[in-house]
Amino acid sequence: MLHTFGRLPSVSRQELSLLIVTVVWGATFTIVHVAVQQSGPWFFVGTRYLIAGMISVLVFGRGLGQLSRAEVFAGSAIGAMIFLGYGLQAVGLQTIGGGTSAFITALYVPLVPVLQWVVFKKRPQLLTWVSVALAFGGLVLIADPARAGLTVGPGEIATVVSALPIAVNIILIGWFAGKVHLGRVIVVQLLVAGALGLATMPVVGERPPDFSWVWLSAAAALGAASCVIQLTMNWAQRTVSPTRATIIYAGEPVWAAIIGVFAGEQLPAIAILGAVLILASSLLSAFDHR
Known part of the structure; x- marks a missing residue:
């Protein structure tokens, strides 16, 4: 144990890529919240991912003639989870703010290791549970539900439900990674979503x-971003476990808060403490080499 903690953990290119993904994600809550004030949530989600799918066709179109049944199944399963997770999240963002949505959606953080344990019998190590607990505690502090006036309404319920398919999405990406062609599966999952x-x-x-122009520009921008995000996730999770990836993704609200500061929002001390806890969870999870 002393030897394990005696050296600094290394950060791979894949983990660094996932960290960059969380920065991009940090801005999406506010963008979607604004867009769904002028567009229905399902129209917006459908348009966003069809744009992403068309971009992916331009990039990976040459290999689509070799699309296999396994790749159609994998892409369809992941695409269905993207549709459910981010569709329900968009439904919630019609009536709740981005900060509240980020806090509730973060329920996927503890869900991923639990689902892996239940479905795949992969019992998490103690360090993983500690990391998840720190990350989730940090998310609660950043959201500061007492200050935000967290209540239970239709928007909150839809967002709570969205956490489950988002967690399953992360697990499925890790499960199929390395078993199917990266580009072809991305095309299928985005078009299906x-x-x-x-x-x-x-x-x-x-x-x-x-x-x-508000919902169109938002859908186009997030469509391009979604294509890059899914490409990065599918590539990086070939070597990064779903649980470890989830802890990295837990930094999303931290970046959302930082982006909010540059946009003129105030970051309370309790949110800064939450960011520190999430950073600590990410560093601690790096010592878990399972």
Whole structure:
């Protein structure tokens, strides 16, 4: 144990890439919250991921002729989780703020190791549980639910439910990583997520929105970002475990808070303490080499 803690943990290129992904994610809550004020959530999610899918077709289109059944299954499973997770999150963001949404969505942090234990019988090590606890505690402090006036309404309920498919999405990416072609699976998962989003509109009675540069520019920007994010996640999680990746993703609200400061928002002392706890959890998780 002394030997383990006696040397600094190394950070791989894959882990650094996932860290960059969390920075990009940090800005998405506010962008989606603004966009769904002028567009229905399922239309926005569908448009966002169809744009991402079309970009991925341009990048990986040459290899689509070799698409296998296994890749269709993997991409469809991951795409369905993206659709459910971020669709329900967008539903919630119609009525709740980005900070509250980030706190509730972060329920996926403890869910990932629990699901891995239940489904794959991979019992987490003690360091993993400590890291998850620190990360989740930090997220609570950043959100400061007492200050934000956290209540339980339709938006909060939708966001709570979204945490489960987001956790499953992370696990599925880790499960299929290295077993299927990266580019072809990304194309399938993004197009499936987009198609399911638009297909949900008539089911829930959502109508296409009036044209607005706000939702169009947001969908285009997040579509491009989603393509890069999914590419990075699928590539990096070939070597980074889902639990360790989740702890890295837990830094998302930290970056959201930092971005908020540059946008003129105030960062209270309790949020700074939360950021420190999440940083500590990420460093501690680096010592877990399972």
